[in-house]
Amino acid sequence: MVTIACDAKGKAAAEPFTTAAHQQHPSLLDEKLRVAELYGVRNVPAAFWIDENGRMVRANDPIYAQRRNRETGEVTINQEYLNAVRDWVAKGAASAYTMDAKRLTTRSSTSRELTLSGLTTGLTSARPGTLATSSATTAPPSRRR
Numbered sequence: 001m002v003t004i005a006c007d008a009k010g011k012a013a014a015e016p017f018t019t020a021a022h023q024q025h026p027s028l029l030d031e032k033l034r035v036a037e038l039y040g041v042r043n044v045p046a047a048f049w050i051d052e053n054g055r056m057v058r059a060n061d062p063i064y065a066q067r068r069n070r071e072t073g074e075v076t077i078n079q080e081y082l083n084a085v086r087d088w089v090a091k092g093a094a095s096a097y098t099m100d101a102k103r104l105t106t107r108s109s110t111s112r113e114l115t116l117s118g119l120t121t122g123l124t125s126a127r128p129g130t131l132a133t134s135s136a137t138t139a140p141p142s143r144r145r
Helices: 011-020 034-039 079-094 101-107 116-123
Strands: 003-006 027-030 047-050 056-061 066-068 075-077 131-133
Touching: 003 011, 003 034, 011 027, 027 034, 056 079, 056 101
Parallel strands: 003 027, 027 131
Antiparallel strands: 047 056, 066 075
16 A cells, blocks of 8 residues: 655645554655646545556545544544455455446546556655655556456
8 A cells, every 4th residue: 555645835744644644554745746637636535546457446536544523533434445445455356346447437537647667766765654755657547447
């Protein structure tokens, strides 16, 4: 898992959120908002599932895995979404939670995707719970058929 913080205000603005989340995975920083542009993101957070072959299998989920009620402070876990992720991890392309090409197109207005090399550049310096800058690059779409 990799998270990408899209924040034009830079590391100082994004880092408190990654620190508070106590992440156990790397997080990349996209100060130029290139990732949001490439993936057609309009609302955050937005989740995209990309398989081990670099193919997008689920797009633009406006989802919180956990949510805090501002009035009561109560934290709830979105077990339904987490179970969908677990199902995908266990079953891969056979998971009922992946999207076909038509649905992916309607969920993500982009005609391009990040290349794994663009992500890898940032990941080489990323450490769990910290932000590393990534230079996202583009490639022709590689969507599920």
